[in-house]
Amino acid sequence: MAEPVDLPSRLGILPFRNKVLLPGAIIRIRCTSPSSVMLVEQELWQKEEKGLIGVLPVRDTEAAAVGSMLSPGVGNDSGERSLKGPADVLDSQKQDGKNQQKLIHWHNRGVAARALHLSRGVEKPSGRVTYIVVLEGLCRFSVQELSARGTYRMARVSRLDMTKAELEQAEQDPDLILLSRQFKASAMELISILEQKQKTVGRTKVLLESVPVHRLADIFVASFEISFEEQLSMLDSVDLKVRLSKATELVDRHLQSIRVAEKITQKVEGQLSKSQKEFLLRQQMRAIKEELGDNDDDEDDIASLERKMQSAGMPPNIWKHAQRELRRLRKMQPQQPGYSSSRVYLELLADLPWQKGSEEREIDLRTAKERLDCDHYGLVKVKQRIIEYLAVWKLKPDARGPVLCFVGPPGVGKTSLASSIAAALNRKFVRISLGGVKDEADIRGHRRTYVGSMPGRLIDGLKRVAVNNPVILLDEIDKTGSDVRGDPASALLEVLDPEQNKTFNDHYLNVPFDLSKVIFVATANRVQPVPPALLDRMEVIELPGYTPEEKLKIAMKHLIPRVLDQHGLSSESLQIPEVIVKIIIQRYTREAGVRNLERKLAALARAAAVKVAEQDCMVQLSKDVHPMTSSLLDERLAGGAEVEMEVIPLGVNGQEISNTFSSTSVLVVDEAMLEKVLGPPRFDDREAAERVATPGVSVGLVWTSFGGEVQFVEATAMAGKGDLHLTGQLGDVIKESAQIALTWVRARAADLKLSAAGEISLLENRDIHIHFPAGAVPKDGPSAGVTLVTSLVSLFGQRKVRADTAMTGEMTLRGLVLPVGGIKDKVLAAHRYGIKRVILPERNLKDLAEVPSAILAGMEILLVKRIDDVLEQALEGGCPWRQHSKL
Numbered sequence: 001m002a003e004p005v006d007l008p009s010r011l012g013i014l015p016f017r018n019k020v021l022l023p024g025a026i027i028r029i030r031c032t033s034p035s036s037v038m039l040v041e042q043e044l045w046q047k048e049e050k051g052l053i054g055v056l057p058v059r060d061t062e063a064a065a066v067g068s069m070l071s072p073g074v075g076n077d078s079g080e081r082s083l084k085g086p087a088d089v090l091d092s093q094k095q096d097g098k099n100q101q102k103l104i105h106w107h108n109r110g111v112a113a114r115a116l117h118l119s120r121g122v123e124k125p126s127g128r129v130t131y132i133v134v135l136e137g138l139c140r141f142s143v144q145e146l147s148a149r150g151t152y153r154m155a156r157v158s159r160l161d162m163t164k165a166e167l168e169q170a171e172q173d174p175d176l177i178l179l180s181r182q183f184k185a186s187a188m189e190l191i192s193i194l195e196q197k198q199k200t201v202g203r204t205k206v207l208l209e210s211v212p213v214h215r216l217a218d219i220f221v222a223s224f225e226i227s228f229e230e231q232l233s234m235l236d237s238v239d240l241k242v243r244l245s246k247a248t249e250l251v252d253r254h255l256q257s258i259r260v261a262e263k264i265t266q267k268v269e270g271q272l273s274k275s276q277k278e279f280l281l282r283q284q285m286r287a288i289k290e291e292l293g294d295n296d297d298d299e300d301d302i303a304s305l306e307r308k309m310q311s312a313g314m315p316p317n318i319w320k321h322a323q324r325e326l327r328r329l330r331k332m333q334p335q336q337p338g339y340s341s342s343r344v345y346l347e348l349l350a351d352l353p354w355q356k357g358s359e360e361r362e363i364d365l366r367t368a369k370e371r372l373d374c375d376h377y378g379l380v381k382v383k384q385r386i387i388e389y390l391a392v393w394k395l396k397p398d399a400r401g402p403v404l405c406f407v408g409p410p411g412v413g414k415t416s417l418a419s420s421i422a423a424a425l426n427r428k429f430v431r432i433s434l435g436g437v438k439d440e441a442d443i444r445g446h447r448r449t450y451v452g453s454m455p456g457r458l459i460d461g462l463k464r465v466a467v468n469n470p471v472i473l474l475d476e477i478d479k480t481g482s483d484v485r486g487d488p489a490s491a492l493l494e495v496l497d498p499e500q501n502k503t504f505n506d507h508y509l510n511v512p513f514d515l516s517k518v519i520f521v522a523t524a525n526r527v528q529p530v531p532p533a534l535l536d537r538m539e540v541i542e543l544p545g546y547t548p549e550e551k552l553k554i555a556m557k558h559l560i561p562r563v564l565d566q567h568g569l570s571s572e573s574l575q576i577p578e579v580i581v582k583i584i585i586q587r588y589t590r591e592a593g594v595r596n597l598e599r600k601l602a603a604l605a606r607a608a609a610v611k612v613a614e615q616d617c618m619v620q621l622s623k624d625v626h627p628m629t630s631s632l633l634d635e636r637l638a639g640g641a642e643v644e645m646e647v648i649p650l651g652v653n654g655q656e657i658s659n660t661f662s663s664t665s666v667l668v669v670d671e672a673m674l675e676k677v678l679g680p681p682r683f684d685d686r687e688a689a690e691r692v693a694t695p696g697v698s699v700g701l702v703w704t705s706f707g708g709e710v711q712f713v714e715a716t717a718m719a720g721k722g723d724l725h726l727t728g729q730l731g732d733v734i735k736e737s738a739q740i741a742l743t744w745v746r747a748r749a750a751d752l753k754l755s756a757a758g759e760i761s762l763l764e765n766r767d768i769h770i771h772f773p774a775g776a777v778p779k780d781g782p783s784a785g786v787t788l789v790t791s792l793v794s795l796f797g798q799r800k801v802r803a804d805t806a807m808t809g810e811m812t813l814r815g816l817v818l819p820v821g822g823i824k825d826k827v828l829a830a831h832r833y834g835i836k837r838v839i840l841p842e843r844n845l846k847d848l849a850e851v852p853s854a855i856l857a858g859m860e861i862l863l864v865k866r867i868d869d870v871l872e873q874a875l876e877g878g879c880p881w882r883q884h885s886k887l
Contacts, residue, residue, distance in 0.1 A: 005138055007112055011054035012043040013146070013153040014113075020231035021055040021111050023137040023161070024215045025222035031131040032123075039152040040131045044115045054141060054155055056110035057232060106146065109160065109235055111137045137218070140238060160238045167214065170240055179244040180213040186251040187220060193258055214240050217247035224250055264291055302330060305346060313355035318511045322349050341448065348455060348509070353462060357469040357517060361426045363394040368424040375420050376413050377557060378550040381850075382406070382541055386417065390424055400498035405477070405522040405535075408543030409707035409825070411593020414523040415475060417543075421521060422471035430461040435476035440486025443495065445508035455508040458495065458515070469517040477534075478524035489531050496520055496537040525705040544824040545592025545707040547852055548585050548832065555581045559598050567605040574608040575668045576601065583674065587681035590832050592707025592825065600678055607677045608667050683833075692803045696795035698874065700787030701808040701830055701838070702779070703822030708829030710806060712773060713784065715791040720767025728772030731780025738770055740813055741788035744867065745796065748815075752871075752879075754796040762796065783820040785811035786839070786870045793871055800876045806830045807839035807874060815867040823847035831855050839864055839873055 014036065021027055031040050044051040117134035141157040148154070162170065170176060211219065221234050230250070237243035264287045309322055325346055332339045368390055372383045385404075392399055406414040415431070422429035437443075446453035454460070461472060480488045494500045501515035522538055524530060546554065560576055581601075589596040675681075691697055696715040701708060726738055745754070749762045770788065772779050786809040794801050808826055810818040819841045828851070830838050840848075842863040848856065862873045871879035 005052070005112075005114075007139060007141060007157065007159045008052065009156060010154055011052060011112060011141070011157050012039050012149070013054045013056050013110070013155045014039055015058045015106070015153075016055050017058050018228050020057050020228070020235050021113060021135065021137045022218040022222045022231070022234060023111055023139055024211075024219040025137045026116065026134065028132065028134050031133060032128065035151040037129055037131060038150055040118070040133060042150075042152075044133065045118060045120070045131070049114075052112050052114050052138070053135075054110045054143075054157060055113050055135065055137070056143065056155070057107040057228075057235070059105045059107070059228075106143070107232065107235075108143050110141055110143065110155075110157075111235070112139050112141055112157075113137050140235065162240075167212075173241075176241055176244070179241060179248070183213060183217060183244050183248045183251070186248055186255065187216070190251055190255055190258075193255070214243065217243050221247050221250055224254055226250060260291060264288060302326070305343075305350065308350040309346065312350045312352065314349065315354065318349070318354070321511055322346065325349075341453075345448065345508075348459075348463065349511075351463050351466075352459070352509075352513070353466050353468040354513075356467055358427045358467045360397070360469075363390050363424065365391060365394070371424060372417075372420055375416060377554045378546060379413065379417075379543060382417065382543055385541055386421060389421070393425065400516070401519075402539040403496050403520045403522060403537060405524060405538035405540050406543055407524045407527055407540055409525060409545055409592035409705065411591065411595035412543045412545060413593075414543060415473065418471065418473040418521040418523070421519070425471065425519070427519070428465040428467055428470040429473070430465055430470050431473045431475055432457045432461060433475045434488065435479040436481070437479075437488045438481040438483050438485060440488055440491045441507065443488050443491035445506040447507050448510070453508055456506050458504070459506045459509055459513065462513075462518075468514065469519070471519045471521060474520060474522040476524065477522045478526050478529045489534050492534055493537065496522075496534065544850070545828050546594065547828060547855055548582070549854060551585050551594055551597060552578060552581055554594055555585075555597060555601065559594060559601055563598065563601045563605045567602070567609050569605055569608060569612065572666055573612050574605065575666055576604060577668065580669050580671070580674055583671065583681075584678070586832075587683055588678055590683055590829075592828070603677055604669055604674070607673070608669075611667060692801045695798045695800055696791055698787050698791040698794060698801045699803075699806040699835065700784050701806050701826035702781065702783060703825050708822060708825030708827070710829055710833045710835070711779070711784065711787070713787045713791045714771045714773065715788075715795045716769050717766050717795060718769065719765060722761065722763035722765075723767045725767060725769040726771075727769070728775050729778045730772060731778065733782055734772075734780050734784055737782055737785045737810070738788050740811060741785060741792060742768065744789060744811070744813065744815060745792045749796070752793060752797065754793070768792070768795075781820075782810040782818075783808045783822075785809060786817060786864075786867065789867055790870060790874045794875060797875075801874055802837070802876055804835055805837040805839065805874050806833075806835045807870060809839070809841040809844075809864070809870070811867055817841045817864050817866060817870065819843040819847075824850045827851050827855060827859070827861075831859060836860060837862060837873070839870055841865075 031037050039053065043053050113135040115133055116136050117132075119132045121130045121132070122128070123130060140160040142160050143155045144158055145156040146153060147156075218234070221231075234243070234246055234250075237246055264284065267287050306326060309319075309326070314322060325342060329339070329342045329346065332342065365387055369383070369387055372386065376383065389401060389404065392401055406417060408414055418431075419429055441456065443456050443458065445456035445459060455463075458472070462468065462470070474492070477489075477492070480492075482489070494504060495515065498516060501518075503512040504515045505512050527535065527540060556578060560581075561571075564570060564574060584597060584600050588600055591597070691712050692699060698713050700711040700713055702711045703709075724738065724742055726735055730738075745752070746762045748754075754762060770791070772784075786807050789811060790801060790807065793799070808820055808823075810820055812818065823840065823844050824847065827838055827848075836858075837860045839862045842865045845863055848861065862869075864870050864873065868879055
């Protein structure tokens, strides 16, 4: 134990936030801030064993301004500059941003301390110096005056502890002798109790016998977990009698807490039997509550769950079911297997919005129309149908409207239309993706008897939004599958039927839930995979692809601003002219939607972002400007030093140096940059002419889930046995169309001047091979019938097909041309490829009303009734049969 030391008149002060170091106590700290590092270097490291510092408790209080002050009775040195309080606080107790608004109160009494151990370190990679210091408290002192030296504080102090002679005289006081005996008796009893649990208390016994009582009281109290106010009270106890009285009180309190803990343990162990050992923790908790007098059962988890269920607004029949389940839960122990599943089930019942719905504002059709026009360009018929839908809801809010199903290729805005409906109705929006769903339980939920059971996606979505009238989007409804786990499309029949969904029964929930207030909207790429029964419950609204003019407007109004914002650019740094957007649409993207167009614009934005970032870097690191690293600035601020400032002179031409940082000129995309970023064009208008340069190749129009496409059909003849070979990933229907086309051509071979009158067969000693590129894409459907006939007649008659003509239509064995679907998508695909003439079945005339008039004005639509009319319009020089008949 340290001997009495000579206390100097001035000490360097180390603040100790909300904690007190008492004489005789030992503590380990880590110093990292500039102020504490400077204090340790100047007062301890350089003075070695002779170094002493003062540890002064500080208290934070909220204040409007940052500052520091002493407790009453001690004033600041007015001649010294003040320091920010938070910068001086001990590093071992980190500050956060809130501490910057606290006013520090310095206590007027502290403890002188010396370093038992010092270690110096350097943090990597910052190079900051840190110290680890082990301090021992020596004696109390009183602060007479507080001032600043550099980044840390100094204090003029006076000693408070008694001298050796005064202590010897005070120890003769009978009252002090009695207090010393009481303290030692309590301390010995505490050591005896702890000796049974710890092996290190033998050293404490040695301290009890060898250390003076006045120092022993401080050492014992320093080892207890007491409040900051109690620590300050012990520090302020200069009088030995007061100090021993407080120390004895704290030791007795610690003894009492140990006895209470032992009493609780004995009480619990007495109530336990061999079959009840698993309830040990619960019994201890109950015993603790009894000892504290806290037997409030209202805060029990099951009671709180019951209150939550009562406020959920369940219908009477469901409330009865929930009460039965709750009574069953009360009888179960938490360790039983079914406890957690029953608890989760009841929590789901309490969380579901049985009566809670979104507060609907009055529908303003004009605002809704403006919102649709703002979010979506074009789609006039679709937006008109949505306005009609909203108008009916406005006139009759409880009307059971049809389920809208938006069908169209990707990238035309199906999902965003559903989101706009929710915004117009002021309802919450839930999106449920059905793509790849094959398990019926995803819709109806799992039975509770299964391990890991959970409710279906509909009930889970309603739980998440916490209202019973949201707008639910069933996305990709055409991509559900079926296997041994059930058919999700069939499970949706009850969901989408307004006559049945008011009593929807989820397998997990096992009680009816009303879905009649939910507005369902579905999306699909194709109608064909949707089962007829499910399709009958929805109103199909087709969203065909956009025209090039519409794509241009969408790009200039929506896509370019969004792409610039996503890449941190603005119209002042990058401009994409309309001419460049047109080139991207015509030569780089041939799609029904605008997703690939947005990707190409994003590629241009990324290239522009690189140039803008490089220019900014060059401006910031130019040779006339010297950058200042943030770490240097942080170190100057943290150290409390003044920040050095440099005056930047005017330029040579009388202009300020800030002109150097002016924004660079705007980057305008041209064709050279376009080809450099996106590469050479992928498409051109010469493709069709090059493909049909030889006989046997015709141009057809097909419909896919991605919109309309141009399909080339190639036919060739070779020596063989009269076989027909078909390649190109073809389905059964298109293979049958090829057989029909070959049969019709063979039957009309003589009339079409494809063979001499005496020849027996057109295929004698040769085979026919028909190919549909691209070979990796599956193809099926009857609409290629007229294209196949044209290709075969072109091959056998050695006549070329017109490069500016495309066709579609199903044919019969007798040569009639039947109508097909997807006319608008097919016409738009022909327009994208630069084809000027389109051959369509005559009965598809009504479908041309959906094609924009601007597209029809630039194309020649040829309506045909028979195959003869197709050949007349498709082949160069007209139909051979027609020419022969004219002769």
